[in-house]
Amino acid sequence: MAETRTDPVPADVPLFLRRNGFAPPAELLTGDRVRRVPWLTGGSAWLVTRQADVKAVLADPARFSNVPPEPGAVGGEVAGNLLLMDPPDHHRLRRMLTGQFTHRRMRHLAPLVERVVEEHLDAMERSGPGADLVADFALPVPSLVICELLGVPWEDRAEFKERSATMLDLSLPESARDQAQREIHEYLAGLVGRIGEEPGDDLLGMLVRDHGDELTTAELAGLGFLLLVAGHETTANMLALGTLVLLGHPDQLAAVRDDPEAVEPAVEELMRWLSIVPSGVQRYATADVGVAGETIRAGDVVIVGLHTANRDPDFVTDPATLDISRGEVGHLGFGHGVHHCLGAPLARLEMRIAFPALFRRFPALALAVPENEVEFRALSAVYGVTALPVTW
Numbered sequence: 001m002a003e004t005r006t007d008p009v010p011a012d013v014p015l016f017l018r019r020n021g022f023a024p025p026a027e028l029l030t031g032d033r034v035r036r037v038p039w040l041t042g043g044s045a046w047l048v049t050r051q052a053d054v055k056a057v058l059a060d061p062a063r064f065s066n067v068p069p070e071p072g073a074v075g076g077e078v079a080g081n082l083l084l085m086d087p088p089d090h091h092r093l094r095r096m097l098t099g100q101f102t103h104r105r106m107r108h109l110a111p112l113v114e115r116v117v118e119e120h121l122d123a124m125e126r127s128g129p130g131a132d133l134v135a136d137f138a139l140p141v142p143s144l145v146i147c148e149l150l151g152v153p154w155e156d157r158a159e160f161k162e163r164s165a166t167m168l169d170l171s172l173p174e175s176a177r178d179q180a181q182r183e184i185h186e187y188l189a190g191l192v193g194r195i196g197e198e199p200g201d202d203l204l205g206m207l208v209r210d211h212g213d214e215l216t217t218a219e220l221a222g223l224g225f226l227l228l229v230a231g232h233e234t235t236a237n238m239l240a241l242g243t244l245v246l247l248g249h250p251d252q253l254a255a256v257r258d259d260p261e262a263v264e265p266a267v268e269e270l271m272r273w274l275s276i277v278p279s280g281v282q283r284y285a286t287a288d289v290g291v292a293g294e295t296i297r298a299g300d301v302v303i304v305g306l307h308t309a310n311r312d313p314d315f316v317t318d319p320a321t322l323d324i325s326r327g328e329v330g331h332l333g334f335g336h337g338v339h340h341c342l343g344a345p346l347a348r349l350e351m352r353i354a355f356p357a358l359f360r361r362f363p364a365l366a367l368a369v370p371e372n373e374v375e376f377r378a379l380s381a382v383y384g385v386t387a388l389p390v391t392w
């Protein structure tokens with residue numbers, strides 16, 4: 001499989017979002033460790049590219065804040081969105097959720113994930129021998145799991161599915177993205193209100209029951225919103241892209257299918273190699289601060305290149321090669337520091353169950369179109385493919 005693709009990336013895709021197929025642009029992997037890049041809304045931002053600097057920025061929330069300096073700089077609702085908060089407020093809210101994502105809790109969730117995966121594979125098998133892996137597997141599986149976990153009725157999914165895609169589509173005007181975000185919030189505020197009258201055993205019910213008096217309705221809706229959106233498109237894109245990549249590496253695919261020991265390291269290597277969240281991670285400097293010889297000024301926007309950091313040759317040997325046997329490297333695909341992905345244990349659980357189940361069910365799985373016809377989402381906060389036609 002070609003590591004890079006030659007199809008032109010639209011000119012309006014900013015450098016920090018550009019990809020050469022799966023890889024970050026080569027020019028970001030060499031040269032200045034920290035550099036000025038055009039920012040989405042005009043003006044410029046600092047892009048930090050190397051692993052050590054990225055970790056230092058993410059480990060320093062006092063100087064690299066998640067709270068935009070000008071109120072209103074980020075559209076839509078803010079309450080309850082952990083990604084727009086700093087300690088100690090961030091800690092106050094996050095600690096209410098950590099119990100829901102422990103390894104113990106994940107062991108209880110495994111049967112649910114297995115059931116959802118098997119049901120979707122059954123449906124694919126019935127309607128096959130071909131499917132769109134995004135629409136028929138990669139998207140609905142994590143979506144159903146997060147809905148069940150949160151207590152969002154599956155019938156309501158249409159309410160937020162389209163809107164969640166709109167929100168992440170950076171090629172749309174900001175007003176359209178804000179509008180979509182507001183509508184998901186409104187839906188969740190209504191849902192939280194209904195749950196308040198009769199809290200169930202799910203995550204939102206637990207939050208209402210155990211922390212209802214510490215949280216405003218807007219915060220509850222905001223937390224639900226973040227989990228719903230963060231738990232949805234991210235894992236879906238990893239499942240689809242991961243499948244595409246493994247189809248191009250048949251030996252490694254066979255290991256994931258046949259060797260249970262290979263699955264965990266394979267998921268970690270796919271996370272490193274794909275780094276699907278390159279740009280969602282941004283911070284605002286609160287003081288003048290030096291990074292790799294540059295002075296970043298108070299108020300400047302700092303973009304943390306998780307995708308470049310994960311291919312930093314100082315951190316991993318032969319970074320461009322996908323090698324599921326390379327062992328633990330401590331990739332940054334789930335971020336680092338206080339905002340490290342809360343849902344990482346769930347995402348890992350889903351991937352560890354879904355990949356081998358898919359490859360075992362369809363040992364002859366193959367792309368149904370030439371590889372260079374697979375359409376990538378060039379301008380999205382989360383890297384992915386729009387569809388993945390497969391056959392078996």
Ligand code: HEM
Nearest residue numbers: 082083230231234235238277281334335339341342343347
């Ligand atoms: C944060 C990636 C799945 C919930 C993050 C961050 C990254 C990330 C890079 C840090 C952002 C930052 O520091 O600015 C991913 C990837 C996933 C995934 C690649 C799938 C493979 C999930 C799932 C959930 C989730 C399944 C929910 C169930 C969250 C939340 C945060 C977060 C709530 C914010 C944490 C905080 O600010 O304290 N994720 N994520 N993620 N993720 Fe994930």
